[in-house]
Amino acid sequence: MEDSVLTGQEHDPDFVSQIIRYGGHDVQTCLQCGNCTGVCPVSLKTPYKTRNLIKLCQYGYKKIFFSIPWICAGCHRCYEHCPADIDPAEVFVAIRHIQVRERGVPRWIRDNVGLILRNGFGAVPSDDIRRYRERQGLEPLPNTLPGYRTALEELATIFRRTGFDRILGLEEKK
Amino acid sequence: MRYALFSGCTIPNRFPGVEYATREILGERYLGAELLDVKEFTCCPALPTFYSSDRFTWLTVAARNLTVVQDLGADLVTICNGCFSSLLKASEELQNVLKCNMVNNVLADIGRQYRGRLVRTEGHRNFYEPVRVRHIIEVLYNDFGRKRIEALVRNPMRGVRAAVHYGCHYLRPTIRTTIDDPANPVMLDELVEATGAESVRYPEKLACCGAGGGVRLQVPRLANAITKDKLDSMLAAGAECIVTGCPYCLFQFDHAQRELRISSLPVLHISELLALAFGIDPDRLGFEWHFVTVRPFLKRLYPSVVEG
Numbered sequence: 001m002e003d004s005v006l007t008g009q010e011h012d013p014d015f016v017s018q019i020i021r022y023g024g025h026d027v028q029t030c031l032q033c034g035n036c037t038g039v040c041p042v043s044l045k046t047p048y049k050t051r052n053l054i055k056l057c058q059y060g061y062k063k064i065f066f067s068i069p070w071i072c073a074g075c076h077r078c079y080e081h082c083p084a085d086i087d088p089a090e091v092f093v094a095i096r097h098i099q100v101r102e103r104g105v106p107r108w109i110r111d112n113v114g115l116i117l118r119n120g121f122g123a124v125p126s127d128d129i130r131r132y133r134e135r136q137g138l139e140p141l142p143n144t145l146p147g148y149r150t151a152l153e154e155l156a157t158i159f160r161r162t163g164f165d166r167i168l169g170l171e172e173k174k
Numbered sequence: 175m176r177y178a179l180f181s182g183c184t185i186p187n188r189f190p191g192v193e194y195a196t197r198e199i200l201g202e203r204y205l206g207a208e209l210l211d212v213k214e215f216t217c218c219p220a221l222p223t224f225y226s227s228d229r230f231t232w233l234t235v236a237a238r239n240l241t242v243v244q245d246l247g248a249d250l251v252t253i254c255n256g257c258f259s260s261l262l263k264a265s266e267e268l269q270n271v272l273k274c275n276m277v278n279n280v281l282a283d284i285g286r287q288y289r290g291r292l293v294r295t296e297g298h299r300n301f302y303e304p305v306r307v308r309h310i311i312e313v314l315y316n317d318f319g320r321k322r323i324e325a326l327v328r329n330p331m332r333g334v335r336a337a338v339h340y341g342c343h344y345l346r347p348t349i350r351t352t353i354d355d356p357a358n359p360v361m362l363d364e365l366v367e368a369t370g371a372e373s374v375r376y377p378e379k380l381a382c383c384g385a386g387g388g389v390r391l392q393v394p395r396l397a398n399a400i401t402k403d404k405l406d407s408m409l410a411a412g413a414e415c416i417v418t419g420c421p422y423c424l425f426q427f428d429h430a431q432r433e434l435r436i437s438s439l440p441v442l443h444i445s446e447l448l449a450l451a452f453g454i455d456p457d458r459l460g461f462e463w464h465f466v467t468v469r470p471f472l473k474r475l476y477p478s479v480v481e482g
Contacts, residue, residue: 022229023229041381041382041384041400042396042400044400044403045396045399045400046396069392069393070226070387070388070392071387071389071392071393071396072387072389073342073382073384073385073386073387073389073400074221074222074342074343074386074387075342075346075382075386075387076342076343076346076347077342077346077380077381077382079347079348079349080346080347080348080356080357087347087349089347093225093226093229096226096227097226097227097228097229100226100227100228105227106392108388108391108392109222109223109226109227112220112223113224116216116217116219116223120215120216120217121182121183121187121216122183122217122220122223123183123184123187124187125186125187125190129187129188129190129463132190132191132460133186133190136190136194136458136460138186138190138193138194138197139211139213141186141187142213142214142215145213148213148214150214151215151216152216153284154216154238154284154286155216155235155238157283157284158231158234158235158238158281158283158284159231161234161283162228162230162231162234162280163228163231164227164228164231167227167228167231168227
């Protein structure tokens with residue numbers, strides 16, 4: 001990323017206000033000190049440096065973010081070290097909001113939400129684990145109980161009301 | 175003390191032994207707390223999925239979980255950093271009246287309303303406080319304390335060198351979570367030391383395990399590279415096992431060690447470590463679902479109990 005030359009063509013002057021609208025901080029206050037990059041586990045291992053990414057936000061290079069994978073681990077160490085009180089992890093959350101709305105949602109999210117709609121949780125137990133739970137006298141998992149259907153219906157209603165199924169493109173599938 | 179246990183998705187479905195251990199140590203045989211079983215919970219919801227794609231849906235689903243416990247008169251106890259951070263964040267955001275009203279507007283459709291927990295009534299007025307969301311480490315440390323835990327230890331872990339991993343969402347971001355010092359946390363270390371084990375100092379202690387935010391799902395090689403740094407640092411400090419409070423970190427350390435083949439440190443949840451120290455039969459703790467075998471570690475600790 002550091003080697004590529006940026007041209008003014010991909011510049012989007014609304015990018016910063018869009019980030020703020022989706023709950024990110026005002027990235028214009030970034031001082032470019034680089035504290036965030038020094039503590040970021042992902043910056044350490046990849047060419048994507050937090051400080052550079054925030055600079056790209058300030059310049060409005062929105063398109064570049066669509067080609068960067070969603071790899072912020074959300075550990076918030078950057079926030080702990082930021083003298084300008086920006087939380088870069090929250091900025092990346094806002095950028096993901098924009099990406100989901102403009103470029104569609106990553107498949108793993110749609111699969112995960114599908115699983116949650118069917119089971120209430122993003123994981124299902126194997127038969128072995130189910131047997132172990134019975135043997136140890138653990139509570140049966142809620143999603144194996146007949147009454148749990150109400151909870152699932154409530155989830156589906158929430159998704160419909162907040163427009164989440166439209167954002168994820170779940171409704172087209174039915 | 176009454177607690178509503180929120181066990182989440184990873185622990186009951188992947189590491190059921192942790193749930194068993196938590197129920198045992200908190201239950202009447204050991205610490206004597208009352209655990210309420212709530213069966214209407216759904217996903218907390220997970221931050222990488224919901225929080226990243228639509229904040230409002232995230233807040234509404236989390237508020238729904240909080241409405242389930244608000245009338246029980248109990249604190250919500252999580253045994254996972256993900257659930258802890260998601261629900262705590264939600265409980266704090268719901269103190270904003272505007273957001274709370276927007277959420278309640280949606281919740282009205284399913285016959286629920288988030289008010290918080292009733293603290294007292296004066297005449298016709300009811301006073302509410304936000305639902306308290308807590309983490310098992312902090313509950314063990316603050317509500318029971320090191321002394322009571324020390325008194326319950328039957329199998330002291332003398333000579334065991336443990337690398338403590340708090341996990342990011344237990345400590346950060348500090349604008350919301352200040353249960354422990356984010357720069358120099360002590361609670362988990364003290365719990366580990368209460369069992370007689372030694373908590374080793376290593377430079378990467380506060381670093382991320384590598385799995386968070388969906389990194390594990392999308393770029394597993396990057397996740398493992400981050401974990402490797404952490405493991406190297408633990409090995410250099412002479413650690414024999416890893417103790418954490420988060421099942422997803424546990425999962426990552428376990429998986430990464432099998433894939434990287436650089437070490438085989440057993441990874442334990444704090445509940446499992448305490449269960450072992452309290453003398454609960456290791457064969458009942460479901461260690462068969464850990465990817466890195468815990469057997470040699472157990473065998474060294476309890477030569478008479480563990481066979482094979």
